[in-house]
Amino acid sequence: MCLAVPMKIESIDGVRGVGSFAEGQYDIRLDLVAEPAVGEYVMVHAGMALDRLDEKEALETLKLLGELYEISGRISE
Numbered sequence: 001m002c003l004a005v006p007m008k009i010e011s012i013d014g015v016r017g018v019g020s021f022a023e024g025q026y027d028i029r030l031d032l033v034a035e036p037a038v039g040e041y042v043m044v045h046a047g048m049a050l051d052r053l054d055e056k057e058a059l060e061t062l063k064l065l066g067e068l069y070e071i072s073g074r075i076s077e
Helices: 055-075
Strands: 005-013 016-021 024-029 041-045 048-053
Touching: 005 024, 005 048, 005 055, 016 041, 024 041, 024 048, 041 055, 048 055
Parallel strands: none
Antiparallel strands: 005 016, 005 041, 016 024, 041 048
């Protein structure tokens, strides 16, 4: 199964950037996002930002992913 996750753009250098997700920072490509800006949220799959995401939607998605992570930890115990 493939999954795209919301990441906040922390820095930009041309078409490359750094995005943050779950207390980590990851190199991402920004080729597909028109005029990306530091502080914006983007949906990232396999290191490629696919589209811009509004902050409210990004934070809600991150909250739900966190809940799924917690549930999966309890199931595997």
